[in-house]
Amino acid sequence: MNILLCGATGFIGRRIHQAFVRAGHTVRSLHEPLSPGVQPLRFTQATCPSRWRPWLEGIDAVVNAVGVLRDSRRTPMQVVHTQAPVALFQAAADAGVRRVLHISALGLETNPRLYARSKLAAEAALLRLNDRGLLDGVVLQPSVVLGPQGASTQLFLQMARWPCLVLPKSAFTCRIQPVCVDDLAEAVLKLANPTCDVTGRLAVVGDQAMTLSDFIQSLRQQRGLRPARHWALPDALAYWGATLGDCLPFTPWGHDTLSLMSQDNTADSRPLAKLLGYPPRSASAFWGTLPEAHDRWLAS
Numbered sequence: 466m467n468i469l470l471c472g473a474t475g476f477i478g479r480r481i482h483q484a485f486v487r488a489g490h491t492v493r494s495l496h497e498p499l500s501p502g503v504q505p506l507r508f509t510q511a512t513c514p515s516r517w518r519p520w521l522e523g524i525d526a527v528v529n530a531v532g533v534l535r536d537s538r539r540t541p542m543q544v545v546h547t548q549a550p551v552a553l554f555q556a557a558a559d560a561g562v563r564r565v566l567h568i569s570a571l572g573l574e575t576n577p578r579l580y581a582r583s584k585l586a587a588e589a590a591l592l593r594l595n596d597r598g599l600l601d602g603v604v605l606q607p608s609v610v611l612g613p614q615g616a617s618t619q620l621f622l623q624m625a626r627w628p629c630l631v632l633p634k635s636a637f638t639c640r641i642q643p644v645c646v647d648d649l650a651e652a653v654l655k656l657a658n659p660t661c662d663v664t665g666r667l668a669v670v671g672d673q674a675m676t677l678s679d680f681i682q683s684l685r686q687q688r689g690l691r692p693a694r695h696w697a698l699p700d701a702l703a704y705w706g707a708t709l710g711d712c713l714p715f716t717p718w719g720h721d722t723l724s725l726m727s728q729d730n731t732a733d734s735r736p737l738a739k740l741l742g743y744p745p746r747s748a749s750a751f752w753g754t755l756p757e758a759h760d761r762w763l764a765s
Contacts, residue, residue, distance in 0.1 A: 476646070485654060488654055528657065529553060532545065532570075543579070547584075571670065630681065632677065642730060680748055
């Protein structure tokens with residue numbers, strides 16, 4: 466198959482790209498020239514269907530794995546999460562490319578932040594095209610995605626090194642359901658297959674729900690370390706810390722992350738297991754998915 470993959474250089478996109486290439490498919494990336502003399506396409510500038518049409522010629526399926534945690538002048542969240550994807554979905558429908566896979570996120574429905582609102586708007590646009598019979602689209606909704614080079618993963622690994630840790634209150638009450646990035650990539654590979662009849666929304670979650678505090682303790686246990694002492698951070702300090710995080714572009718911590726953590730981020734893992742043909746990997750066995758370089762880094 467010929468796949469148009471948006472976000473091929475990101476944490477999730479790289480693994481999806483590798484999965485398609487290993488399976489023998491041809492991947493077209495926005496970061497490479499479409500043809501000699503044609504410049505790569507900037508996602509933030511592709512906000513009308515006409516910009517996408519040349520990139521959809523000869524394409525069998527589209528995967529959008531573009532996302533940001535920071536709203537900025539260079540990557541406006543409304544453009545990245547809504548305007549460009551909606552234009553892409555419409556262009557795919559116009560071109561007859563029925564299979565469109567969109568990586569969104571789990572637990573957005575009651576979240577008031579721009580991150581959630583912008584992602585939900587794109588989900589709704591894709592599902593409307595499904596309802597009109599123009600696409601066979603799938604919205605993938607992962608919980609926390611774990612894997613080497615993931616910014617959140619590196620933050621969690623760093624936190625797991627500390628024997629004493631202060632966390633937001635929600636880290637002790639709200640549950641996440643971490644999923645391995647390789648399971649997410651395998652799900653995308655299977656969904657792109659023309660014989661797959663899954664459409665609509667699909668929760669992409671591991672088989673184990675736990676609080677963030679418990680997950681960090683699990684990482685320590687997998688490393689053979691004693692349980693750490695965790696204390697709850699007062700709400701005012703958690704808010705101040707998120708405000709500070711919003712000013713630091715190199716960290717995933719900020720108000721959008723805090724908001725996502727402030728409610729359960731869980732779902733039934735059985736639909737994903739049925740698609741994969743095996744149970745998604747458990748967060749309590751995550752350590753075994755890390756390369757030796759991460760093992761040496763954490764031991765330092």
